[in-house]
Amino acid sequence: MSFNDIPGQTTAKRMLQNSLRRGKVSHAYIFSGPVGTGRKAMAFALAQAIYCKESEDDACGECLECRKVLHGNHPDIHLVEPDGATIKIDQIRTLQKEFAYKATASATKIYILVQAERMTTQAANSLLKFLEEPSSSVVAILITENGHALLPTIQSRAQWVSFTPMPRRDMMAALQQEGLPLTLIRPAVHLAAGLGAARELATASWFAEMRNVVLQLAKETYTRFPQAFMTIQQKLTKSELAEHLPTFYDLLTLWLKDMVQLCLLRREHLVYPDHSDWMEPLARTRDVREWIRLTGQAVELQKRLRSNANPQLLLERTMIAIQGGVICIR
Structure with missing residues (x-):
């Protein structure tokens, strides 16, 4: 997935692509913003760009590494989502075990934590150990609706990337081009923060x-x-x-x-x-x-x-x- 495939979020894209061009990708990011703003898609776009063998600041989409990410079978990407209501300490401990091994297919391991604000206190404190002792071969991406809900110590050790709602006018224009009924587009774009979420509502x-x-x-x-x-x-x-x-x-x-x-x-x-x-x-x-x-x-x-x-x-x-x-x- 290319950064260009994600609608809006110009500031976030610019920040991440500048880091890629300079070779200064952070060891940890907080992707904070409303549901539907493309945070998870951006996390995988960043991962694909990091692994891509052909492009400096984006994913070519064609090389072997890009295709592995696209098909969800890259061995060095680890996705963590809430187990029930929370992300538990055992899930973080499993990641810590992975930290002990070198990346198998590339030079970098990437961990994506979805709904990171739902980590238990014990899980958050366990994750903090990694953030306090960052390794150049590991990148963590914490996806959250509210980055301020994370521990202050976690916030201070990660680079903040803010995601903002896509303008309603832009969402309306895009969904109209897709042929969706205007009667459903209008309320959908008022209730959704991003194009994907608005599309999901308007087609339900x-x-x-x-x-x-x-x-x-x-x-x-x-x-x-x-x-x-x-x-x-x-x-x-x-x-x-x-x-x-x-x-x-x-x-x-x-x-x-x-x-x-x-x-x-x-x-x-x-x-x-x-x-x-x-x-x-x-x-x-x-x-x-x-x-x-x-x-x-x-x-x-x-x-x-x-x-x-x-x-x-x-x-x-x-x-x-x-x-x-x-x-x-x-």
């Missing part, structure tokens, strides 16, 4: 169904309120969508933000413009401050869902809260 059948349910419930709340409770039971809590309830709140929050925009007569950046025929008159029945308050309330209710609140009761309470707003004073 459950995501399309959840979007429809959110809009149906929003409309029923104001037109056929009792029916909304039946919809919650039939299409959310008693269906396969039940495992995606956090996304329900994400999509509902986007709808409420659309209502704020419509109340302010701003139509250019709506997430659900295909439903503006009934949303716009409804938006004007309330003061913009009420829509803003409801948006904040939806976010708070989502937090309670994450705290294991009863989903059915929480969803019903959400619809009651949205239905019981104040009359617009405009």
Whole structure:
């Protein structure tokens, strides 16, 4: 995989390629940023560039070393992911045993720790021993959503590479070129930090169904309120969508933000413009401050869902809260 195959992340690519050109690859990196920003892909792109026999600062994709990385069978790359909820000390000890041996196919061994912030304290302290005594023949890449969650001593011994969300406009343009429906692209790019994650949402059948349910419930709340409770039971809590309830709140929050925009007569950046025929008159029945308050309330209710609140009761309470707003004073 070439660095050019990863969309965006220009600063991260420049930093890594400069290190490759100067022959000063760090013994440890922290790839920190949101899910979907290409951190894991960048880790393997760096590994491929390090091993590549033809290119100085990227992977040619054709040499034997590049093909080994691409096919996932390079003997000197070791991937560590959480075993259950955490990365355990035994997993780090296994790596430490590998440290004692020289690389078999190349001059460098590379270790990639996915969700590194989920290391137990014992595992993190065990890893710290390697970071305190770096070997020129070993490169560690720690992938994390929040590098600040790692031990300060680990942070100080690794080079930080920040990953930022890809601009929505760029993601929308790329997904439109792929022929995906705009009705799904719009909410997907608001919920995803990178192109891959947005594509995964926009192509998922459950995501399309959840979007429809959110809009149906929003409309029923104001037109056929009792029916909304039946919809919650039939299409959310008693269906396969039940495992995606956090996304329900994400999509509902986007709808409420659309209502704020419509109340302010701003139509250019709506997430659900295909439903503006009934949303716009409804938006004007309330003061913009009420829509803003409801948006904040939806976010708070989502937090309670994450705290294991009863989903059915929480969803019903959400619809009651949205239905019981104040009359617009405009």
